[in-house]
Amino acid sequence: MIAHVDIDCFFASAEMVRDASLIGKPVVVAGASPRGVVLSPNYEARRFGIRSAMPVEVAKKLCPKAIYLSANHGYYSDLSKRFRSVLEYFTPCVEMVSVDEAFIDLTGTSLILGTPPEAARHIRERILSETSLSCSVGVGSSKTVAKIASQLAKPKVSRDQVSYGTGVLYVVPTKEGSFLAELPISFLPGIGPKSESKLASIGVVKVSDLEKVPRSTLEKVFGKSTNFLLDCAKGKDARAVDVSRIRKSLGHETTFEDDVYDVRTICAHLQDLCVEVAEGMFRSNLIAKTVTLKLKYADFTTSTYSRTTGRALVTSKDLGDLVLDMYDRLQRKGPVRLTGVSVSGLLPRSHAHQLYLLDETTHRDRYKDLEETVFVLRQRYGREAVYKGPRMGPKRQ
Numbered sequence: 001m002i003a004h005v006d007i008d009c010f011f012a013s014a015e016m017v018r019d020a021s022l023i024g025k026p027v028v029v030a031g032a033s034p035r036g037v038v039l040s041p042n043y044e045a046r047r048f049g050i051r052s053a054m055p056v057e058v059a060k061k062l063c064p065k066a067i068y069l070s071a072n073h074g075y076y077s078d079l080s081k082r083f084r085s086v087l088e089y090f091t092p093c094v095e096m097v098s099v100d101e102a103f104i105d106l107t108g109t110s111l112i113l114g115t116p117p118e119a120a121r122h123i124r125e126r127i128l129s130e131t132s133l134s135c136s137v138g139v140g141s142s143k144t145v146a147k148i149a150s151q152l153a154k155p156k157v158s159r160d161q162v163s164y165g166t167g168v169l170y171v172v173p174t175k176e177g178s179f180l181a182e183l184p185i186s187f188l189p190g191i192g193p194k195s196e197s198k199l200a201s202i203g204v205v206k207v208s209d210l211e212k213v214p215r216s217t218l219e220k221v222f223g224k225s226t227n228f229l230l231d232c233a234k235g236k237d238a239r240a241v242d243v244s245r246i247r248k249s250l251g252h253e254t255t256f257e258d259d260v261y262d263v264r265t266i267c268a269h270l271q272d273l274c275v276e277v278a279e280g281m282f283r284s285n286l287i288a289k290t291v292t293l294k295l296k297y298a299d300f301t302t303s304t305y306s307r308t309t310g311r312a313l314v315t316s317k318d319l320g321d322l323v324l325d326m327y328d329r330l331q332r333k334g335p336v337r338l339t340g341v342s343v344s345g346l347l348p349r350s351h352a353h354q355l356y357l358l359d360e361t362t363h364r365d366r367y368k369d370l371e372e373t374v375f376v377l378r379q380r381y382g383r384e385a386v387y388k389g390p391r392m393g394p395k396r397q
C-alpha cells in the first residue's frame, strides 16, 4: 500500500504561510530572471488561467493585479525538511520525489495508523498542524495509482470559483482498472501534450480507449514504453518506494507542471539553478569537484550529464560555464519537464585556493568575493536586495 503525498501549490502556499495578507489574493511565485517562468501559482491565480511553466510576461497579461514574488529556495527547502520529518514520524519508508512530494510505503502500518484512508488523514492533519501547508494524499496499490489519486484529491479551479478537494483519495485494491478507465489519457505517466494529440488521432482519449487499439499501433507511437503504459492503464506498476537515495551531493531541481519547450528559457533557468547551488555551497562552507546536469523529458525519461574538473567549482559562473556547455552539446534539448543542477565531490571551502589554476586566480578570486558578498547581502536583507550580473530583480521589470 503506497501513499503519494503532495503539497498544494507549494511555493505559493509557503509565501502565504509567512505573509497572511496574501491569503485570498492571486499569488504567483516566479523565477527571478528576465525571461522568468511561473514556478507556482496559487489557486486564486489559476482562476485567471495562470499555469506553472508559463512565461511571466504571459501571466502578467492574464492577471496584472496578481502579486508576483520571486522564489526563496532557502526558505522552501527548510519547509521541505519539516515536511519530510513529519512523514518520517509515520514511517521510515519515505521517498522524496521533489521538495514537496513524496511516496511513502504504508504496508504493515495498519496496527498503528489504522486503515489506509485513516492513515492518510492523520498524515494530512499533522502536516497542516506542523507546517501550516495543506497537501493532498492519494493511496493505492501502486505508485501510478497513488499519484493519480492525489491529483484528483486536490482543489478544483474554474473561472468563478475554487472548490475544495477531498484532500484524501483511496483507491481500493482490485478497483484500479475501473478507477482509471474514465480518466483522460493525460493522467498516465509520460503522456504530455504531444503524445496526447497523437493518441487522440488514433481514437484514444480516455484510459480505457487504449484497449480498443491494436498493440502494434501503440508500439509505433511508444516503442519500448508500450508495456509500461499498458500496465499503468490497469494500475499495475511494480516500482517500489525507494528509500536508498543517500545524499552526498547538494543540488536544486525544478519540476514544471507543464513541459518547457523554449531553449532560452531552459538556459536562463539553468543559470538560476547554478546560483542557487553556489549559494547552497557557500552556506554549507563547501566547494565541489563535479557538477551534474539532470533533465527529465516530457516522456519521463531522465538523463544526467556530469563533468569533473581538476580545479574547484566554487561560484555560479564555475558551475554555469560547465552546465551550459553540457546543455549546448546535447542533441536532444526538449521539451523538458524537470531541470536539475547538483554538485558532488564536496570538499571544505578552505581547499579552494589549492585547486584554483594560477593564471586565473586573480579574476576568479574577485568574482568569488563579489558573489559571496551578494549571498551575504541576500541573507541579511532578503533575496530581492541584490541581483548579480544580467539578472534583473522584479522591481526593475
Ligand SMILES: [Mg+2]
Pocket (backbone or CB within 6 Å): 006, 007, 008, 009, 010, 100, 101
Ligand atoms: Mg505539489
